[in-house]
Amino acid sequence: MSVTYKIAVAGCGNMANTWVKYALGRSDSEIVALVDMKREFAQSMADKHGLTCPTYTDIKQAIEETGANLVFDITVPSSHYKISTTAMKLGCNVFAEKPLAETLKECEDIIAVSDRTGRTHNVMQNRRYDVRIRALRELIASGQIGKPGYAGADFFLGPHFGGFRDAMDSPLLLDMAIHTFDQARLILGADPVSVYCQEFNPVGSWYAGQAAAICIFEMSDGSVFCYRGSWCAEGVPTSWEGDWRVTGAKGTAVWDGVNNPYAEAVAPGNQEGNFMRECVRVEAEVPPQHKPFHESCLDEMFAALEQGRRAETDCRDNILSMAMVLGAIESSKSGKKVIISNLLS
Numbered sequence: 445m446s447v448t449y450k451i452a453v454a455g456c457g458n459m460a461n462t463w464v465k466y467a468l469g470r471s472d473s474e475i476v477a478l479v480d481m482k483r484e485f486a487q488s489m490a491d492k493h494g495l496t497c498p499t500y501t502d503i504k505q506a507i508e509e510t511g512a513n514l515v516f517d518i519t520v521p522s523s524h525y526k527i528s529t530t531a532m533k534l535g536c537n538v539f540a541e542k543p544l545a546e547t548l549k550e551c552e553d554i555i556a557v558s559d560r561t562g563r564t565h566n567v568m569q570n571r572r573y574d575v576r577i578r579a580l581r582e583l584i585a586s587g588q589i590g591k592p593g594y595a596g597a598d599f600f601l602g603p604h605f606g607g608f609r610d611a612m613d614s615p616l617l618l619d620m621a622i623h624t625f626d627q628a629r630l631i632l633g634a635d636p637v638s639v640y641c642q643e644f645n646p647v648g649s650w651y652a653g654q655a656a657a658i659c660i661f662e663m664s665d666g667s668v669f670c671y672r673g674s675w676c677a678e679g680v681p682t683s684w685e686g687d688w689r690v691t692g693a694k695g696t697a698v699w700d701g702v703n704n705p706y707a708e709a710v711a712p713g714n715q716e717g718n719f720m721r722e723c724v725r726v727e728a729e730v731p732p733q734h735k736p737f738h739e740s741c742l743d744e745m746f747a748a749l750e751q752g753r754r755a756e757t758d759c760r761d762n763i764l765s766m767a768m769v770l771g772a773i774e775s776s777k778s779g780k781k782v783i784i785s786n787l788l789s
Contacts, residue, residue: 566758601675602675621657641660642776686701
């Protein structure tokens with residue numbers, strides 16, 4: 445197969461290794477440039493993976509000199525807007541790490557540039573591609589628990605990253621909660637209407653910004669989604685996927701992020717007069733996880749390009765998950781409920 449995708453990799457930190465390994469496994473792709481603010485980082489990435497492509501500190505120069513037609517944006521969040529818009533204006537499609545951008549204005553501008561140039565912009569929401577979260581979605585969609593009225597996710601971990609996260613104003617919400625918020629939209633099949641949020645930085649935190657948050661979202665299907673999280677919680681951790689509970693008119697579905705999801709639904713038959721209704725357990729059908737989450741999401745991005753359609757994590761969809769993040773941050777700052785549609789132009 446001839447090379448179709450000439451890839452410029454922007455950002456050569458640790459996460460880029462996953463993207464580079466994936467690209468090297470595709471016969472239709474070639475990495476033609478490595479870009480980083482520190483050229484030695486780009487050269488180190490080239491040496492590590494046996495690449496002989498040139499290295500750069502400027503994405504515009506890299507694209508113009510190599511003829512790249514696809515950019516992997518794996519830079520820090522504050523660089524996403526500049527890298528993505530520059531790449532699309534130069535004729536490249538973009539696959540980017542989350543978040544889409546740091547502000548809704550920047551997110552909307554990315555969409556506008558994508559519309560104007562006809563170039564694709566997709567966001568890495570790898571946790572959508574855990575077969576267990578998709579099995580939870582199917583369990584709910586099957587009607588086993590009836591119409592959902594409440595969804596809740598707890599996320600309590602204490603990772604000591606160091607680096608840019610430790611200095612962010614809202615490290616939990618802006619860098620990590622996007623995954624959980626995006627998963628909530630996925631499993632409910634609904635979008636955010638409003639949010640009330642309180643961020644705080646618990647005692648013992650090693651983050652400069654607000655490392656914990658409680659958020660209450662009203663969703664377009666009439667349900668309420670509640671998120672409770674901390675990124676400086678030592679001991680008794682949840683999984684990275686969170687600990688989920690979804691209650692519906694006829695039962696409850698749960699997933700601890702480790703084992704397979706299941707539901708308990710009201711048993712059939714006449715239970716009138718029962719103080720507590722008897723329930724039956726319903727196991728979710730969980731297929732094998734053939735590929736890691738990152739690779740599965742990248743497969744979808746490439747398939748969408750080849751088929752001329754929008755990917756599941758196209759920027760136009762992903763902005764709604766970003767609106768949950770940025771709406772929550774605004775609510776925390778103002779101390780008021782935020783109507784999410786008012787944030788979007």
